Structures are given as C-alpha cells and as structure tokens.
Amino acid sequence: QVQLVESGGGLVQAGGSLRLTCAASERTFRSYAMGWFRQAPGKEREFVAGISSSGAITYYSDSVKGRSTISRDNAKNTVYLQMNSLKFEDTAIYYCARGKIVVPRVNPTEYDYWGQGTQVTVAS
Numbered sequence: 574q575v576q577l578v579e580s581g582g583g584l585v586q587a588g589g590s591l592r593l594t595c596a597a598s599e600r601t602f603r604s605y606a607m608g609w610f611r612q613a614p615g616k617e618r619e620f621v622a623g624i625s626s627s628g629a630i631t632y633y634s635d636s637v638k639g640r641s642t643i644s645r646d647n648a649k650n651t652v653y654l655q656m657n658s659l660k661f662e663d664t665a666i667y668y669c670a671r672g673k674i675v676v677p678r679v680n681p682t683e684y685d686y687w688g689q690g691t692q693v694t695v696a697s
Contacts, residue, residue: 574598575597575598575599575671575686576597576598576599576686576688577595577596577597577598577669577670577671577686577687577688578595578596578598578688578689579593579594579595579667579668579669579688579689579690579691580593580594580595580596580691581593581594581691582667582691582692582693582694583692583693583694584694584695584696585659585693585694585695585696586695586696587659587660587661587695587696587697588658588659589659589695590655590656590657590658590659591655591656591659591693592653592654592655592656593609593653593654593655593656593667593669593691593693594651594652594653595607595609595651595652595653595654595669595688596649596650596651597650597651597652597671598650599650600650602647602650602671603626603647603650604626604675605626605671605672605673605674605675606623606624606625606626606671606672606674606675606676606677606678607623607624607643607645607652607669607670607671607672607677608620608621608622608623608624608669608670608672608677608678608684609621609622609623609643609652609654609667609668609669609670610667610668610669610670610681610684611663611665611666611667611668611693612665612666612668612690613662613664613665613666616665618668618681619634619636620634620679620680620681621633621634621636621637621641621654621667622634622637622641622643622654622677623643623672623677623678623679624643624644624645624652624677625675625676625677626675626676627675628644628645628647630676630677631643631677632677632679634679636662637656637663640656640657640658640659641654641655641656641657642654642655643655652669654667654669656693659693659695660695661695661696661697662695663693663695664693664694664695665692665693666690666691666692666693667690667691667692667693668687668688668689668690669687669688670684670685670686670687670688671684671685671686671687672684672685673685
C-alpha cells in the first residue's frame with residue numbers, strides 16, 4: 574500500500590512563501606510522476622504542478638506558473654512544492670498524488686494514490 578504524507582502547510586501573509594513536502598512510503602516512488610493538486614472550499618480539485626519520474630520534466634498551472642517550483646529527491650522518496658508570492662486565492666487544501674505513468678498529467682484521474690492533504694491559508 575502506497576502512503577503519501579504531506580506537510581509544510583500553514584497560515585502565511587500574502588506575498589509570503591511556503592514549502593510543501595510530500596513523503597512517499599515505497600521504493601517505486603522514483604518510477605512514477607508526481608503531482609500537486611489543490612481544492613478550495615466549494616471548488617473542484619485542480620492541478621497545480623507535476624514532475625516526471627526523473628525530475629527532468631515539470632509542468633505548472635497558469636495560476637502558479639512563475640511563482641512555484643516543483644522538485645523531487647528520489648533518494649528520499651520526497652517531492653516538494655516551493656510556493657512564493659502567495660496570494661489569497663492560493664488558499665486551499667494541497668494534495669500530492671502519484672501518477673500512473675512517468676510523465677505528469679493534468680487530469681486527477683491519471684493519479685492513483687493520494688495523500689490526506691495539507692491546509693494552506695493565505696491572509697490578505
């Protein structure tokens with residue numbers, strides 16, 4: 574059973590930064606793409622960023638492009654999301670997910686394991 578555990582969320586002022594971390598429990602972590610998604614109250618879950626299994630390919634939603642960086646450390650079974658210049662509209666629960674293939678996809682159905690999420694709240 575694959576377990577993903579997110580951490581690093583919290584309350585931050587607008588313009589601030591946060592670094593989210595997702596730790597995976599299994600060694601095959603390095604064989605799959607990883608993604609970050611978020612869900613705000615009353616809204617659907619949306620793609621934020623994705624990274625290929627090797628880390629060579631990254632992809633971002635327009636809403637965070639230029640403000641966020643996704644990275645991974647396969648030796649530590651960990652993926653990160655560095656978010657800068659945070660805005661009120663970034664407030665959401667952030668989830669990491671393991672992709673079904675080696676390249677990241679935008680559609681959540683392309684991911685088969687999900688963490689429990691970490692809350693990010695940006696105060697305006």
